[in-house]
Amino acid sequence: MASTINFFFTFLTIATTLCPLLISPSTASDPDILSDFILPPNVTNPNASFFTSTSFRALLQPSNLTTFTAIKATMAEFPALNGQSVSLAALRFPSATANPPHTHPRAAELLFLVSGALEVGVVDTTNKLFTRTLRAGDMFVFPKGLVHFQYNAWEEAALGFSAFGSANAGLVSLPATLFGTEIDDEVLAKGFKTDVDTVRGLKAGLATKH
Numbered sequence: 001m002a003s004t005i006n007f008f009f010t011f012l013t014i015a016t017t018l019c020p021l022l023i024s025p026s027t028a029s030d031p032d033i034l035s036d037f038i039l040p041p042n043v044t045n046p047n048a049s050f051f052t053s054t055s056f057r058a059l060l061q062p063s064n065l066t067t068f069t070a071i072k073a074t075m076a077e078f079p080a081l082n083g084q085s086v087s088l089a090a091l092r093f094p095s096a097t098a099n100p101p102h103t104h105p106r107a108a109e110l111l112f113l114v115s116g117a118l119e120v121g122v123v124d125t126t127n128k129l130f131t132r133t134l135r136a137g138d139m140f141v142f143p144k145g146l147v148h149f150q151y152n153a154w155e156e157a158a159l160g161f162s163a164f165g166s167a168n169a170g171l172v173s174l175p176a177t178l179f180g181t182e183i184d185d186e187v188l189a190k191g192f193k194t195d196v197d198t199v200r201g202l203k204a205g206l207a208t209k210h
Helices: 002-022 055-060 174-179 185-191 196-207
Strands: 069-073 087-093 097-103 109-115 117-123 129-135 139-142 147-152 158-164
Touching (some): 055 069, 055 087, 087 097, 117 158, 129 139, 174 196, 185 196
Antiparallel strands (some): 069 087, 087 158, 097 147, 109 139
C-alpha cells in the first residue's frame, strides 16, 4: 500500500503541473474567477475542512468489487474545486470489467495506472482508433471531447487515477446516451443500419444492468 500511495502522490504532482497545459487559455471550459475561491451559498465562514476531501479513503479498505467503479472528486462531490479548473477520479477495475466508450465534453483526461494492467483506446475525429496496453506506472491522455474507453482483460484488478482540466469535465456514456434515453427506436435502427428488434434488445440489456 505504501508504494501505491507514493505512486499516487507522484502522479498528483505531475497532474497539477500538466492540467493547465491540457487546456489552452483560448479553449478553457472553466471560466476564470475573480476571487481566491468560490463558496457555496451554505458556507459563509470556511475553515480547512472546506478544502479537504476524504472520499478516497475508501481505497484503503478491503474491496470485493465485481463491477467497474469510479470515485469522483469533482465540484459536485468536492465544492472547493469550483472555479479551480481541476478534478480527479479514482478508477477501480476488477477483472474483466470496462469503463465503456464515453466522452468528457469539457476537459482532457490524464490517466495514471497505479496497479494492474488496462487496455485503453481513443478515437479521433477521423475515426482512427489509437489503442495501448498500459502497465502500472504508465500514463495515457484522452484528448478533450474524444470517445475513449478502458478495459481490464486480466485476472488482477487494476487501479488508476484520472486528472481533468476542469472542475466539472462532464460525462457522456455512449451506451447509456444512445440506448438508455428516449431516442426513437426507428432513428437508432436507421442510424446503426439494423432493425428495431435489435435496438430494443440492446435497450433491454442496458436496463437489466441498472
